[in-house]
Amino acid sequence: MCQFLIRLSLVIILVGLTAAPVLAVKIKHQGSVYADATGLALKRPEGVACGTDSFLVADTENSRLVRYALALQGLTADAVFPVAKALPLVVQLNSTGEIYLLDGRTRTILKLAPDGQSLGKLEPQGVPLPQTLVPRSFKLDKKDNLYLLDIFSARVLVLNAAGEFLRQLPFPKEYGFFSDLAVDPAGAIYLLDSVAGALYLAAPGAQDFALLTAELKQQMNFPTSIAIDSKGILYLSDQYGSGLALVSRDGTFLGRKFGQGWEDGQLYYPSQLCINSQNTLVIADRNNSRVQVFNILDE
């Protein structure tokens, strides 16, 4: 009888463990950056792009980009790239260090060389009709293919490194508003619906998006940015909820991190986030006019 009860308890525990989502992620604050090397403060930074040993900040209301070195001894600003007249909202780095940024003022994607020299606008080639496109966000994959969230024509455009059209995926039929997308190393594309609190997935090679989960609205307010870590966990920046939400690849909500506030590890209307290959998480803490850097650890 006793043995039976022990076995039964073990079964119940095992079932419980497999049924309940477990947040097996620990996030440790590494540091925050508030200014460039001269002490000029960041002003409402909205974009961040992660490199292996550095990250780039779209210092939005100062119309500039600031690069910071990621080192054990600290986070130091090592370059400033002015982007006069632009309002950089989203920023990405390609494999050669070239910079792509979404200018909110013109709603175009601008290219910069690694040293900050302007390379002009991204001019997509061979895009099928309609030719009008309005990028709300974009991402680059390891091959430097660009995935452009075109809200005007309700599609995700995939362009190669030269800006030539490769393919397009229409938005799903019913949705609220798509603010961001993410691409995993295998080529799966995730679409983030801020209004509905939903995620859509186009598996590698798929021609359409399918609903992954529509259950997130109760867990978050208005997520606007999405990134993927090396384990495939999705990190959503909940802008109006001033926090982070973690979701597994199958759409299961894993939990929230951080809360609203001014201290380190607290967020105030966060914007873009990025994760590098060493699982360094960088968050544009927009309304705190700073960027916070964290290390994602296995728990």
Added chain:
Amino acid sequence: MAVIRLRGRIVVLLLVGLALCCASVSVQAEGKFKLKPGARGKLCLSCHTAFSAKMKARYIHTPLAEGECSGCHNPHASNHAVLMDGDADAICYKCHDSVIPENALSRHQVAADGQCVSCHDPHSSEYPANLIKGGSALCFDCHQQLEKRIASNKYGHAPVKKDCLGCHNPHASTKSTGLLKKQEPALCLGCHKTDSRGFKQRHMGYPVEQGRCSSCHDPHGSNSGAILKDNVHAPLKNEMCNQCHNEPDSAQPFAVKKSGYELCQGCHYEMINASFSKNRLHWPLVDQTGCINCHSPHASSEKGLLREPLLNLCGKCHSDTLARQARSQTKHPPISDGECTVCHSPHASDQLFLQKEATIIDSCGQCHDWQSHSTHPLGAEVIDPRNANLELDCLSCHRTHGTQYNKFLYFPDVQSLCVQCHTQYRR
């Protein structure tokens, strides 16, 4: 011998089975409260004499008529008011389980919440279906604004004057949104003939019988002829549908000539250009739906051809913000009054959150003369002690759409708030 014994056992088993069945039937007959034979409702009414009047009503709820008071009430004890035998918002569904079909496209919130007694008298009534009142008067108990509008309309819609149930289902609809009995235009075509020359002429030859009538007409009546909604888009008023749509005899007469904001830009270029010259655009303006995310392209009962009252409209996307306001201890009047545009510019702005004013202090200062009630230093010269990159402004202490605390404070009391910066006073 063995066969005889077996037969005997079978007979005994059959007799036992029969006895058990009889016992079960007997228990059922007495009901779960084992009332005396014939007692039932009579027994209850012997004390509840006031019910004798109820019993004279024209329509009596079936359980009551059959004396089954215990169908809804427990005669001994209950955890629910008036000795109900279950949750008041669920008990009706024990019998009326098909009131809201699973595949309903729209549900009357009152019914979905189980608030059946808002409309029905659970015992008896002079009106069919035990309704508390007859006709539209019952609906207008809640839909008072609509009642006022219908009463003041210059041009009425005949079915509305008769009964709301001419077009709406009271509980749910599996056919349409808005509890409509059928989808448009089928609902309208039930009464309106569309094959006359006059009808075609009035609609500029467009096959509107395939469209959605309520995109131009107000089914509850209006102050415009042909019950057009009170605010009509100029091209429609000028009978120039082809300004936006293909010609009526084309293959796709309702298709629009351009997509999104590009269609509207032809006339509203000043507004579009002004918006595009700002730093921050309200993104839906430039998505595939564009202007008609918020505006009705034909006609509207709202000013500015808005699709809905502003609060509903903004709340469609920003439901979390409105929910925060709803939870907030203190209400912010511009929000509760549905005046989002007092602070926000709906198309574009140079400021974060599409604020109209250059600074938060200017924005709040439109209504709040802050120096009159507070002399705390604020403004560009005052650095937030918590973060040197921030200036102190109203949002340093208050969250304008509300918090769970009084006066939109971020913290439960003033002391907890103040010591965030004035750390020397922390306990």
